[in-house]
Amino acid sequence: MFCVKKNPQYTFDSFLAVKDTLDDLDNPFLVEVLSNLSKEDWGEMHRRLQPFANKLSTSWRATVNEIARPENHPKLRQYDAYNRRIDRIVRPAEALKLTEEVFGEGLFSMKQLTYEGIMKRYLLHGNGEAGITCPVACTDGLIELIEAFYEEVPNEVKEIHTHAKEGIDGNFAIGAQFMSEIQGGSNIPANLLEAVPMDTHYLLYGNKFFCSAVHADYSVVTAKIEGTENIAVFVVPSYLPGDKEKELRNGYRINRLKWKLGTSELPSGEIDYEGAVAYRIGPEDRGVALAVGIVLTRSRLDIGFASAAFVMRAAREAKLYARFRHVFDRTIDGFPMAAAQLEELEGAAKRMTATAFHLYKMFLEQDDYDELQQFALRELILLQKIYAAKELSIIYGWQYPFSAGMVQ
Ligand SMILES: Cc1cc2nc3c(=O)[nH]c(=O)nc-3n(C[C@H](O)[C@H](O)[C@H](O)COP(=O)(O)OP(=O)(O)OC[C@H]3O[C@@H](n4cnc5c(N)ncnc54)[C@H](O)[C@@H]3O)c2cc1C
Structure with a gap:
């Protein structure tokens, strides 16, 4: 009788045991970039980032994996049982809880140290978009837009600003x-x-x-x-x-x-x-100048951070996997060409991360620049976004996405 041979002994457990305890802040290169940026604040910054990184590398990561499953994708319920139009976006309880917890961190609050919000956002990107980081970037744009005209906006808009930036009764918009x-x-x-x-x-x-x-x-x-x-x-x-x-x-x-x-x-x-x-x-x-100059510029910076964080996590996990997985007579990282690819991946992750934070620093310091330098910075932000997205797509083996989404 024909018998299918299985290999029930084969297990990924030793790889998963290490991968699942990987702390995204336990990364000497990243720590160097972040400490250089925060200078004398680094001690306090690290104390604030560590619990955030712990959470996102463990419980939030598990949640993100769960809500990524196709059966948990959002749905639209247009009517309730009594034929009233509600247009409710139905998302799983895990997604609602994660959203509440992440926004509850008050990433844009005045209580954050300079760079704290953006460092946390970089770390968040390591978990993928997850229905979280796009709304976070958009909230950033909303707050900035209102702040640019704060003195002249009506009270309703000032209330919206408070809701998004500092939260109202613990709820963040x-x-x-x-x-x-x-x-x-x-x-x-x-x-x-x-x-x-x-x-x-x-x-x-x-x-x-x-x-x-x-x-x-x-x-x-x-x-x-x-x-x-x-x-x-x-x-x-x-x-x-x-x-x-x-x-x-x-x-x-x-x-x-x-x-x-x-x-x-x-x-x-x-x-x-x-x-x-x-x-x-x-x-x-x-409207066009404000949308591009304030709102989309921030989204572009965010795409640089997102691309860098995706590649950083991919590089770290690929390295672990290559150390675990045996092919022929050795682990994958024992093959020189595979080892070179891993090195290339790590190099890209470092390059993209350092560039994203450097550009962000320039962005925050731009008031000291003359008009031409400010224009050059805006160009640089746009080019970095395009290049980071292109580099990401090459690394992941995707075709360069010339189509939708790239132009903004
Ligand atoms: C996942 C996803 C989420 C999105 N979310 C939002 C959102 O929340 N809000 C929102 O407003 N939009 C959103 N969009 C829409 C997105 O921003 C647009 O797709 C984008 O602006 C490009 O517009 P388009 O698809 O109509 O392409 P078109 O404007 O028709 O452009 C098609 C292609 O033509 C070329 N092209 C166009 N103009 C130029 C030019 N001036 N110079 C050179 N080449 C050019 C480019 O190759 C371009 O990619 C989202 C898109 C995606 C894929």
């Missing part, structure tokens, strides 16, 4: 940014979403076609002001005060969630606005 429309994502000046002026605010009418973090509390939205060619930028609450409990959205419907190959834990939707209350931020005709 999540931000999103909706700019892409079906006729062209890169081309924000071609936006057709219409903003109709009212006394103290605007009402939005039209469609946004790629809205990630659609579960957010507030979004930064670009739209054309009625009867003009001016694109302005707005902050739009997902619910008006008192309506969240009733699941009554602020004058918009979520038509569907995108089916995506990557970042599937992150709900990305298509939205129809039917009179959503929106608060304009900044001048009527500066």
Whole structure:
């Protein structure tokens, strides 16, 4: 009789025993980069980063693995049992808890040391996007945008700023940014979403076609002001005060969630606005400059950090695996060409990490630069984003993603 031979003795246990206790801060190169940046604050910074790194390398990592499973991806429930339109984004309990815990860290709070928030965000990226880091980057953009015009925004927007930055009763707001429309994502000046002026605010009418973090509390939205060619930028609450409990959205419907190959834990939707209350931020005709200069510049920096952290984790785990796995007569790292590949991976991780933090330091110090240097820095941020994403895609063996998502 034909008998299938199995090898029940084969186990990955010794690899997993090491991998599962890998602490992302137990990394001499990273520690050198971070300590150089924080200088005299390093002692206190390390005391704050260590428990964060412990959590994300253990319980959060296990949660992230769980919510990445296809059966746990977000879903859209448009109606409740009584035929009321709710457009609820249904996410697993693990994702809700993780979101609450990460945002509860108050990454943008004034209580953080300089660089603390960004160091924690770099560490967070080591766990993948996980439905977390895109909303974190968007919240950063939301806060920065409001701060640029803080003195002139209405009280409702000041309240949104507090909610996102310092939290209200322990609850921290999540931000999103909706700019892409079906006729062209890169081309924000071609936006057709219409903003109709009212006394103290605007009402939005039209469609946004790629809205990630659609579960957010507030979004930064670009739209054309009625009867003009001016694109302005707005902050739009997902619910008006008192309506969240009733699941009554602020004058918009979520038509569907995108089916995506990557970042599937992150709900990305298509939205129809039917009179959503929106608060304009900044001048009527500066929306594109503000969206790119403030909001997207921060997202670009974040893509540099994300690419670096992905490669760092991949390099560390690949090295461990190559030390564990036997092929022919030796472990993988015993083959010179494989060892060279691992070295290359580690080199890329270090290069990308050091560059991302260096650029961020320049970004924070840019007030000391002249106009030309500031322009050069903006270019550098854009180039670094493109190059880091390209390097990441080569390392992971993906085709360079020329298509969607690359232009911003
Ligand atoms: C996973 C994911 C999440 C996203 N989340 C959001 C979101 O939350 N909010 C949001 O607003 N958008 C979001 N988007 C949309 C994304 O930002 C757009 O896809 C992007 O701006 C590109 O727009 P497009 O796909 O319409 O491509 P197009 O604008 O049609 O461009 C297609 C290609 O044409 C070329 N091209 C376009 N313009 C130029 C130019 N000026 N110079 C040279 N070449 C050019 C590029 O190769 C480009 O990649 C998301 C996309 C993805 C994939």
